[in-house]
Amino acid sequence: MNAARGFPAFPRQRAGARFATAWWGRAWIKALEDTSLDQILLQRGRAYAKTGQVGPITVSPGRLAAVTEDEYDTVVHVEQLTDAAWERFLDQVAAKAGHIAALLDRDMPHDLVEAAEDAAVPLLPTVGDLEPRCTCPDWGHPCQHAAALCYQASWLLDADPFVLLLLRGRDEHDLIEALQRRDLPATAPPGTPAADAFAMGVPPLPNPPPLDAAFAPLMLAPAPGVDVAALRVLAASAASRARELLTSGDLRTLTEHQDRVRMSATFGLDLGLDAAVEAWRHGGVDGLDVLESAWTPPRKDLARAQALLESGWENEPPPEVDRWRNRWTLGERQVRYGRDGRWYPFARRGDAWWPAGPPERDPSALLH
Numbered sequence: 403m404n405a406a407r408g409f410p411a412f413p414r415q416r417a418g419a420r421f422a423t424a425w426w427g428r429a430w431i432k433a434l435e436d437t438s439l440d441q442i443l444l445q446r447g448r449a450y451a452k453t454g455q456v457g458p459i460t461v462s463p464g465r466l467a468a469v470t471e472d473e474y475d476t477v478v479h480v481e482q483l484t485d486a487a488w489e490r491f492l493d494q495v496a497a498k499a500g501h502i503a504a505l506l507d508r509d510m511p512h513d514l515v516e517a518a519e520d521a522a523v524p525l526l527p528t529v530g531d532l533e534p535r536c537t538c539p540d541w542g543h544p545c546q547h548a549a550a551l552c553y554q555a556s557w558l559l560d561a562d563p564f565v566l567l568l569l570r571g572r573d574e575h576d577l578i579e580a581l582q583r584r585d586l587p588a589t590a591p592p593g594t595p596a597a598d599a600f601a602m603g604v605p606p607l608p609n610p611p612p613l614d615a616a617f618a619p620l621m622l623a624p625a626p627g628v629d630v631a632a633l634r635v636l637a638a639s640a641a642s643r644a645r646e647l648l649t650s651g652d653l654r655t656l657t658e659h660q661d662r663v664r665m666s667a668t669f670g671l672d673l674g675l676d677a678a679v680e681a682w683r684h685g686g687v688d689g690l691d692v693l694e695s696a697w698t699p700p701r702k703d704l705a706r707a708q709a710l711l712e713s714g715w716e717n718e719p720p721p722e723v724d725r726w727r728n729r730w731t732l733g734e735r736q737v738r739y740g741r742d743g744r745w746y747p748f749a750r751r752g753d754a755w756w757p758a759g760p761p762e763r764d765p766s767a768l769l770h
Contacts, residue, residue, distance in 0.1 A: 405573035406462035407565070409411040410750045412554050412699040414454040416564065421448075422556035426510040426526060426566065430559055433527040434544070434552045443542040447549025452705045456550050459558065464545050464572040468551050472538070478555075479533040482571035483523060490521040492577075496584050505577075525570065537660040654687060663690055685746055692738040692759060696727045699739050723769070730765060737765045 422428045438444050450456065455471040466478040482489070494517040495501045499587030504511045510525075520523050544552065560567045564574040572580075622630045643664070650726055656664065666675050667682040679691040707730075712720050724731040728739040736748040736755055744761035747768040 405568065405570060405576070406460055407573070409459045409461070409558060410455060411468075412451070412454055415452040422560050424510070424560045424563075425512070426515070426563060427560040427725065429526045430566070431553065432531060432555050433477075433532055434549065435527040437543070438549070439543050441539070441548050443544070444549050446546035447544070448553055450546050450550035451553040456547075456554055459551070459554065461555075461558065461565055461568055463568060463573075464570060464650050466551060466555055466727045467514055468554075470550070472547070474536055474538040474547050476536045476538075476545075476551050477534070477553055478544070478548055479535065480527060480569045481531060487523045488572060491518050491523045491525070492580055492584060494523070494580070495520050495577075496581060502581060504531050505563065508564075510566070515651040530716065582694055608752075612719070634667070635669055635671075639668065642668055656687070660687060660690060677754070677756050681746075684704050684757050685740065685742075685744070688740045688742040689746060689757065689761070692728070692740045696729060697741070698727050703717055703739065703743070707745070707765050708762045711769070713766070720766075721769075732769050735769055737768045739765075745770050 422431050435444060436733040438449055449471075453763050455468045457471065458478075459466065459468045464480055466480065468476055473675060494514060495505070497517075498514075501511060501579045504514070505766055524531075524638040532544075534544035534552075536545045536547045538547055540546065540550075555565075565579075567574070567577060622628075624630055636699075651742060661676050662688040663682050664686075665671055665677045666700055667679045675726070681689040683689075683743055685692070688769060730737050734750045735752070735758075737745040738748060739745055740761065742761075744763055745765040746761045746766055748756040750756075759768075
């Protein structure tokens, strides 16, 4: 059945009115704006939509249409899903009772869209999926009339996600009827009664594996298109990182750059990160941070460091130290205060400062 739904023209909107507010409506607008070749026409389309110059809208499978106030016939085509794709989509909807309830409540769950994408069923349009056509003389893609129609359609999608499903080829009645014909998942066998399960008590956990256990390298056979040596390094890196997290309790997430430095320091990879590797070997994430960034420590921390520096020279006055933020310099030596509360030594190599050893709590021990 070639279903179609008609919607009355939107009246003029108040100043500051927004378009889509639901996440799937915003995805529709993003597809429109990413496809556009002219931001000026988009701006005109937004104004045209808000001033009520688009007539009644008709939504049918693969087609969004309206006649504008200027008497232009405006259409936006959306690719319909195949019968096989619809079957895969219905499988995803029927797999979870909450999906059906959400759709009937006019909601489009994130996990349903993600599950559909995993099943190769694209519900939400992306760049190039919206094909505008208009009888106006403007060659824009889209023109302001088609852009206005798409912006107003985001209001329809906000209110009812079945509008999106109709554009993809099926109306609400067909979908509900198809879901009712599907077999329900087999009932799971009865389990242990709750009272019996609680009466069993909690069994003891097994002993954890020793943290100093050596990692056995993966023994992988060569395979076409697979860099086996690189895979061994990655597996060893993951094991090393897991052991480090277990022993240190430091659960900070590493950036891509930090992880490259860690791997280079651990496995001796030549990635052109010499100073960063030295910093990592002396202080890990915090050592790398003091190498790459400057910051202003709290005054009480600097005052404590000054007191330690003065006491480190006993009966003689301490030398004059050039202080800048967390970096204190004395001739060819420098210490940098880390966010972990330790001072890191640096030595000059040419025009650059290089990490020169493990950190200390007392800066005088490094500058003396």
